[in-house]
Amino acid sequence: MTVPGTGPGTVKTPAPASSGSSTRHPLFTPPARRFMRGWLALAVAMALLPLALRSGYQFTVLNVVAVNLIVVTGLNLLMGYAGQISYGHAAFFGMGAYGSAILSTTHGVDPWLAMGVSACGVAVAAAAVGVPTLRLKGNYLVMATLGFNLIVDVILVQWSDVTGGSSGFVGVPPLSVAGISFDTDRSFYWLAWGVALLLLIPARNLVHSPVGRALRAIHDSEPGAEACGVPTASYKVQVFVLSAVFASLAGSLHAHYLGIVAPKTFDIFKSVEFVTMCLIGGMGSLWGGLAGALLLTVLPQMLGVFEEHHDLIFGAILLVMLIFMPRGVSPWLRDLLKKGLGGGKRPGVSRDSRDSRDRGDGEVRP
Amino acid sequence: MTLLAVRDLSVAFGGIRALDAASFTARAGAITALIGPNGAGKTTLVNCVTGMVRPDSGSVTFDGRDITGMAAHRLPRLGLARTFQHLRVFGSMSLLENVMVGLHGHVRTGMLSSMLRLPGVRRTERAMRDAAMQALDFAGLSGRADEAAGLLPYGDQKRLVLARALVGDPRMILLDEPVAGLNPAETHEMGGLILALRARGVAVLLIEHDMSLVMRVSDAVVVLCSGAKIAEGAPGEVKRNPEVVNAYLGGGEEFGLHA
Numbered sequence: 001m002t003v004p005g006t007g008p009g010t011v012k013t014p015a016p017a018s019s020g021s022s023t024r025h026p027l028f029t030p031p032a033r034r035f036m037r038g039w040l041a042l043a044v045a046m047a048l049l050p051l052a053l054r055s056g057y058q059f060t061v062l063n064v065v066a067v068n069l070i071v072v073t074g075l076n077l078l079m080g081y082a083g084q085i086s087y088g089h090a091a092f093f094g095m096g097a098y099g100s101a102i103l104s105t106t107h108g109v110d111p112w113l114a115m116g117v118s119a120c121g122v123a124v125a126a127a128a129v130g131v132p133t134l135r136l137k138g139n140y141l142v143m144a145t146l147g148f149n150l151i152v153d154v155i156l157v158q159w160s161d162v163t164g165g166s167s168g169f170v171g172v173p174p175l176s177v178a179g180i181s182f183d184t185d186r187s188f189y190w191l192a193w194g195v196a197l198l199l200l201i202p203a204r205n206l207v208h209s210p211v212g213r214a215l216r217a218i219h220d221s222e223p224g225a226e227a228c229g230v231p232t233a234s235y236k237v238q239v240f241v242l243s244a245v246f247a248s249l250a251g252s253l254h255a256h257y258l259g260i261v262a263p264k265t266f267d268i269f270k271s272v273e274f275v276t277m278c279l280i281g282g283m284g285s286l287w288g289g290l291a292g293a294l295l296l297t298v299l300p301q302m303l304g305v306f307e308e309h310h311d312l313i314f315g316a317i318l319l320v321m322l323i324f325m326p327r328g329v330s331p332w333l334r335d336l337l338k339k340g341l342g343g344g345k346r347p348g349v350s351r352d353s354r355d356s357r358d359r360g361d362g363e364v365r366p
Numbered sequence: 367m368t369l370l371a372v373r374d375l376s377v378a379f380g381g382i383r384a385l386d387a388a389s390f391t392a393r394a395g396a397i398t399a400l401i402g403p404n405g406a407g408k409t410t411l412v413n414c415v416t417g418m419v420r421p422d423s424g425s426v427t428f429d430g431r432d433i434t435g436m437a438a439h440r441l442p443r444l445g446l447a448r449t450f451q452h453l454r455v456f457g458s459m460s461l462l463e464n465v466m467v468g469l470h471g472h473v474r475t476g477m478l479s480s481m482l483r484l485p486g487v488r489r490t491e492r493a494m495r496d497a498a499m500q501a502l503d504f505a506g507l508s509g510r511a512d513e514a515a516g517l518l519p520y521g522d523q524k525r526l527v528l529a530r531a532l533v534g535d536p537r538m539i540l541l542d543e544p545v546a547g548l549n550p551a552e553t554h555e556m557g558g559l560i561l562a563l564r565a566r567g568v569a570v571l572l573i574e575h576d577m578s579l580v581m582r583v584s585d586a587v588v589v590l591c592s593g594a595k596i597a598e599g600a601p602g603e604v605k606r607n608p609e610v611v612n613a614y615l616g617g618g619e620e621f622g623l624h625a
Contacts, residue, residue, distance in 0.1 A: 202481035209480035224454030229442040229471020
């Protein structure tokens, strides 16, 4: 669409009434459109993939990927876009799972309704946690959210009359639609990936909206965003609640899929795992979330052949990845593709243009 | 017509009185400079006016409306925008996106409507983009709209934050040391932009140490010292005020400074 090197001349011309789409600035709409192309490709790929899968085990792994992807998509909005770190999302994941399990089993509520009620409950809980903790920054926010996860973990174990204690809660009914029950690995595959793909769309819409831009502004400079009219405190709580609801929905799917929930699945190490998925995949990129969820779910399974050494090798792989792809897999792949296509296709920020403008007096002055 | 009125503003941080019953007014459509030696309380005053610090006593009125202690994010919508001494550029975003964020106080979109991508969101987005391009044009940066703001040279970043403050069509912009760290040529250019703001009918409250710039562009000068106003008037008068000379130089010499 854009010719390389077209500078001020083309962009500057106001052209108020001339034909709409052709005068659009190159920066906007394309990312959203590009996303939809990628989304469609992914949807087709996931629809065709079952033809190539042999064992139920392969379906199981992919189902876990889908559930993780839902959590990571929400967490990415919070961490990658708004820049707020949470090490408590396993707690919301767990609250969704236990909420669904307890409501549908103990109280006989329809699983879908249980899922919705749990998500609403988690939203309220997240708001209650978010309002005080999101005033904190960096390490303090990490500690506060970790603490919250520990508390939830303790409750799940100790309140055994309701939760089943450390041995877990069994007999959770599967989800079903119009008589079709998603109670096998194969059938649940369609539900899990359907929901995961569907939830990517509102996430993408948010990212490519004024609100999404405001969230990134909060990430870069909170006072700056506030001065621009962004209600930073309210937005941080809202995106925290939103990401918690994503985690809750994933937790409910998890519970109805496995039929059993156990507190160990929702401890702080699970939270760390979710954060690592965001980091490894690439923060601030929805595709990064997919890459992270896929890698960190599938890789440990593949490393099973190394038996007792698998943790060691897994750790080494993560270390190497963080050293060579510090921004994550997704940005690394994007750069690689750009380089492979000859680079410099877009007139964006190339190193040459930056050097020529740098007057050698440093980038930031006091 | 008085646009901004600060009355008896006092703020203490622990035992330190940063502001001691400071009062001044700024007229609509005019450039009012706020000067004073380091530690005079200029930054605290700015922070009080822009909702970053809540004053212990006193009031701030903007356009006839009491804005004392009002949350910072509500001010752009009322027509009061600001820039920061430490720029606060959104480094990971493009110039255009930076300026579009400057319009956030004026758009009505929520998280839910954005997620559903209601038609209004798309329309808003287009209008924001057009307004942002015009503001970038004013700052002489429209040719670089899609470059990353964080990689921009310092002088250009200074003009970028000006565009970001201007884009919402404010009645007044508060400029916190807009030429600090700029070379003489860039300083001159920034002075031209400040005058161009006034020509557009935008009032400017200028906090600045560069006296030659203050003398060149200001319609009125307010001098702050030890948290209180010690002089107010036209640049020429203030320059000859003995109290001001005393505050700056410790007495005796002519108030020439580094002009």
